[in-house]
Amino acid sequence: EIVLTQSPGTLSLSPGERATLSCRASQSVSSSYLAWYQQKPGQAPRLLIFGASSRATGIPDRFSGSGSGTDFTLTISRLEPEDFAVYYCQQYGPSPGWTFGQGTKVEIK
């Protein structure tokens, strides 16, 4: 099973600032089968990024994903008030046993 480790656990930033979230895999993630989700309190997760760098339908371009192999990054270029939430990475490679990271909380400083 591939273990995903997200850092930091909590990111305290102000609106307008840039957020950089990391997701590190215990082994290489095949063909960039890496997704990012946003979850707000009391809501279901929402897909932001798939294939490591492709934005899902309707996702603003301030969200971007990058990386390959074992190191992946989600960047929010300028935080809007609605972006304060918990973010999860997920690997969905060809071998079943898909896993999520433990999450990074982006909170208002």
Next chain:
Amino acid sequence: EVQLLESGGDLVQPGGSLRLSCAASGFTFSTYAMSWVRQAPGKGLEWVSAVSGGGGITFYADSVKGRFTISRDDSKNTLYLQMNSLRAEDTAVYYCAKGGRKTTVITSLDYWGQGTLVTVSS
């Protein structure tokens, strides 16, 4: 508009059984893989199970293998999760989620339901 509506969550005793349902609409249900993902109270997300479009291929997390069974009825646009031998650690909100690409189960999850709460306690 894609909609996923889970039901069937309840309070159940350890060792008991429960069947969750997820009614889907707004897309061609039979052509997409579907998954169940759970979230224990105050915790992160855990992938539970997936089924291919058409139902021929199923996958399970090790934590539920042999106890849970995923299935689908494409004539009713409904996904199911039969949960047996439930344990306290199965307590969670269970979400159904739609695969983002047609046919393949190797895909991200592009739409999620609002979840149904399963509580396992005596």
